[in-house]
Amino acid sequence: MTLDLASYAKENGVKFFMISYTDLFGSQRAKLVPAEAIADMQQEGAGFAGFATWLDLTPAHPDLFAVPDPSSVIQLPWKKDVAWVAADCVMDGEPVEQAPRVVLKRLVAEAAEEGLRVKTGVEPEFFLISPDGSMISDEFDTAEKPCYDQQAVMRRYDVIAEICGYMLELGWKPYQNDHEDANGQFEMNWEYDDVLQTADKHSFFKFMVKSVAEKHGLRATFMPKPFQGKTGNGCHAHISVWDLDGKVNAFADKAMPFGLSAKGKTFLGGIMKHASALAAITNPTVNSYKRINAPRTISGATWAPNTVTWTGNNRTHMVRVPGPGRFELRLPDGAVNPYLLQAIIIAAGLSGLRSNADPGPHHDIDMYRDGHTVTNAPKLPLNLLDALREYEKDEALQAALGTAFSAAYLKLKTSEWNTYCAQFTSWEHATTLDI
Ligand code: ADP
Ligand code: MG
Ligand code: MG
Numbered sequence: 029m030t031l032d033l034a035s036y037a038k039e040n041g042v043k044f045f046m047i048s049y050t051d052l053f054g055s056q057r058a059k060l061v062p063a064e065a066i067a068d069m070q071q072e073g074a075g076f077a078g079f080a081t082w083l084d085l086t087p088a089h090p091d092l093f094a095v096p097d098p099s100s101v102i103q104l105p106w107k108k109d110v111a112w113v114a115a116d117c118v119m120d121g122e123p124v125e126q127a128p129r130v131v132l133k134r135l136v137a138e139a140a141e142e143g144l145r146v147k148t149g150v151e152p153e154f155f156l157i158s159p160d161g162s163m164i165s166d167e168f169d170t171a172e173k174p175c176y177d178q179q180a181v182m183r184r185y186d187v188i189a190e191i192c193g194y195m196l197e198l199g200w201k202p203y204q205n206d207h208e209d210a211n212g213q214f215e216m217n218w219e220y221d222d223v224l225q226t227a228d229k230h231s232f233f234k235f236m237v238k239s240v241a242e243k244h245g246l247r248a249t250f251m252p253k254p255f256q257g258k259t260g261n262g263c264h265a266h267i268s269v270w271d272l273d274g275k276v277n278a279f280a281d282k283a284m285p286f287g288l289s290a291k292g293k294t295f296l297g298g299i300m301k302h303a304s305a306l307a308a309i310t311n312p313t314v315n316s317y318k319r320i321n322a323p324r325t326i327s328g329a330t331w332a333p334n335t336v337t338w339t340g341n342n343r344t345h346m347v348r349v350p351g352p353g354r355f356e357l358r359l360p361d362g363a364v365n366p367y368l369l370q371a372i373i374i375a376a377g378l379s380g381l382r383s384n385a386d387p388g389p390h391h392d393i394d395m396y397r398d399g400h401t402v403t404n405a406p407k408l409p410l411n412l413l414d415a416l417r418e419y420e421k422d423e424a425l426q427a428a429l430g431t432a433f434s435a436a437y438l439k440l441k442t443s444e445w446n447t448y449c450a451q452f453t454s455w456e457h458a459t460t461l462d463i
Pocket of ligand 3: 264356
């Protein structure tokens with residue numbers, strides 16, 4: 029039964045609903061709607077001028093309506109007057125085909141038609157930095173190998189414990205928090221779920237981390253590589269596929285190498301086959317390519333891939349199979365759009381299942397040391413333009429994500445790349461002045 033938001037407001041003392049949708053660049057856009065007005069909005073949606081956000085719409089388009097999905101509602105644990113609710117974009121009574129949550133829901137339905145239910149867990153790393161964004165927030169966080177730094181994580185206990193407490197309250201089953209591999213960097217983990225739920229939680233997590241950091245006079249960033257020389261913000265995804273009841277893990281087969289079933293291998297085969305193209309989605313910014321293909325960081329390793337390879341429990345590859353019944357895609361970064369991340373996983377994976385794709389040989393080597401010995405695997409794109417060109421070439425993947433979505437995404441991202449190329453950089457000045 030659909031939850032009635034007006035009654036929810038009365039029962040929970042909610043004064044405002046934050047009706048929120050995510051555009052193609054991953055920005056969350058919202059209207060604050062008083063509880064008194066929510067009944068109509070639940071039916072009709074909140075009106076937006078779509079052109080004002082990244083959806084490839086013109087000023088002449090009719091109103092975009094963000095129709096709340098009541099099953100996603102979350103009362104803000106740090107401001108109980110407000111409840112966030114994820115919305116789906118509608119125009120002229122039809123779903124907006126390029127809107128990320130619409131794209132994901134369509135792929136979830138496609139997987140369901142094949143009797144499959146995809147479940148994922150994400151690991152969105154972030155930095156706690158100064159409010160002006162120029163440096164990390166903790167001047168004493170200077171260790172050369174800062175990963176799991178006990179003292180440094182305790183200096184940010186108030187922020188981390190507050191966020192983890194909220195996740196406990198929301199029933200997300202968080203289970204660990206740590207200082208990550210760069211000075212100023214943290215990771216918090218909660219339990220995996222169905223892809224749409226994971227995407228909504230991922231979106232809300234980013235909003236929550238930023239909000240709590242601001243409350244404490246800090247700033248949080250998920251930027252892929254916010255500081256040169258330091259390990260970047262990854263957003264690994266752990267992936268498994270289940271039957272429609274969610275009871276039988278179709279990826280698990282203890283008799284197979286790494287405990288990955290034949291089905292799991294072909295799903296992985298799809299990810300491997302489309303890897304260079306899907307990077308346009310999993311690594312969607314100019315800055316993303318400063319994280320993958322990066323030179324060694326101060327800590328000794330980037331923990332990010334540079335080649336399309338897979339293996340068992342070894343973190344130097346694009347895909348790691350850490351244990352039976354799931355694999356970890358280590359390519360995505362902190363800039364990834366939570367909905368498109370899940371959508372591209374399903375799109376590439378289903379393509380693999382349908383074509384019985386072979387993921388190729390596993391390379392059980394230290395890629396950071398011996399990667400040069402791998403000659404039969406493609407290098408990941410070196411920059412956003414490379415990735416967009418790969419996406420443009422991959423017609424099957426474009427079709428799977430939807431032609432309207434793919435056209436809009438390529439157009440807006442290519443334009444972003446062109447804007448970047450028009451920048452005059454201090455590097456070119458320094459290296460070209462005396463030519
Ligand atoms: P690591 O840092 O070793 O990659 P984490 O513990 O930080 O791993 O994150 C693992 C993520 O994988 C969590 O979100 C966890 O719930 C999720 N996960 C565990 N098992 C599965 C599974 N079968 N399918 C999908 N995700 C899973
Ligand atoms: Mg982790
Ligand atoms: Mg990981």
